[in-house]
Amino acid sequence: MIVIILTTHFVLGIKWGRFYILLTSIVYFLYFNFFFLDTEGFKIILQPHTLFIYTIEFIITLFLIGFIMYNYETLNEKIISKYTDAFYELKDEKIVVEKQNQEKAILLQEIHHRVKNNFQIIVSLLRMQSNTIEDEETRDSFQQAINRIATMSLVHQKLYESTSLAEVNLNEYLEKLVHEIMNSYSVQGNITYSVHSEIENFDSEKIVMLGLIINELVSNSLKYAFKGEGNINIHIFRSEEGSVQLNYSDNGKWLKKPNNQAFGIKLIDIFIEQLDGTYERMIKENGTFYYFKLRNII
Numbered sequence: 001m002i003v004i005i006l007t008t009h010f011v012l013g014i015k016w017g018r019f020y021i022l023l024t025s026i027v028y029f030l031y032f033n034f035f036f037l038d039t040e041g042f043k044i045i046l047q048p049h050t051l052f053i054y055t056i057e058f059i060i061t062l063f064l065i066g067f068i069m070y071n072y073e074t075l076n077e078k079i080i081s082k083y084t085d086a087f088y089e090l091k092d093e094k095i096v097v098e099k100q101n102q103e104k105a106i107l108l109q110e111i112h113h114r115v116k117n118n119f120q121i122i123v124s125l126l127r128m129q130s131n132t133i134e135d136e137e138t139r140d141s142f143q144q145a146i147n148r149i150a151t152m153s154l155v156h157q158k159l160y161e162s163t164s165l166a167e168v169n170l171n172e173y174l175e176k177l178v179h180e181i182m183n184s185y186s187v188q189g190n191i192t193y194s195v196h197s198e199i200e201n202f203d204s205e206k207i208v209m210l211g212l213i214i215n216e217l218v219s220n221s222l223k224y225a226f227k228g229e230g231n232i233n234i235h236i237f238r239s240e241e242g243s244v245q246l247n248y249s250d251n252g253k254w255l256k257k258p259n260n261q262a263f264g265i266k267l268i269d270i271f272i273e274q275l276d277g278t279y280e281r282m283i284k285e286n287g288t289f290y291y292f293k294l295r296n297i298i
Helices: 002-012 014-036 039-045 048-130 136-161 170-184 204-225 263-274
Strands: 167-169 191-197 201-203 230-238 244-250 277-284 287-294
Touching: 048 136, 136 167, 136 170, 136 204, 136 263, 167 170, 167 204, 170 191, 170 201, 170 204, 170 230, 201 204, 204 230, 204 244, 204 263, 204 287, 263 277
Parallel strands: 191 230
Antiparallel strands: 167 201, 230 244, 244 287, 277 287
């Protein structure tokens, strides 16, 4: 009986525990008075020695039950109090942390915005300077430098516009990048491009190197491959082995091969090495194809 009462009290709570004590007491009272005790039973219970023992047992039992229930309720109140205090303390800390994170996010967005603006100022200065240069080769070098800076600037612009401050949407970035490169070269004729990435987002640090690689490829295609119409295709996906595959191609007839010792080619080699990658260039009847395998990029 005691075990059942205590179990009910602990498992179902104080309210139901007290109800069960009352219900059990009534049931036992009715049972002993109307179903269990006959005349001989009453005589045995009413004997002084037996009555004294039962009375002592009953008092001790009530005392133990009361003591256990009192300690349980006291301990339970302390636990609830500490839990409530801890809950509100964590809630206050959560509000503080969220506010700090929001402030840091705003600050980081402002940093990206200012970096982008600084890059744009540099680009504007270089363009002004290039307009005064008569030598075509020097002007071309200036244009390449402008495109490289614009490539890095675009990353900060996308980070500023994005809800994520660590990743950039790759398709949006590459579409914008190729479009700006083509505009910078004042492309003559109907040259189209296609950009498709099966990888949605890229780490902001790695995407700068990827963007500079594509900048060099597109620039070379626009300078050397096309005379009139042409098409550029960029496809990025994850291979079965886990590396990132970048396939680049154009369908132009290269009038002049890029110098392997040129600065742009050296840049590609440096970035490929940093990304733990390899690449090969294949010239076919229907165009020029680059196949990049990048391991240290995601």
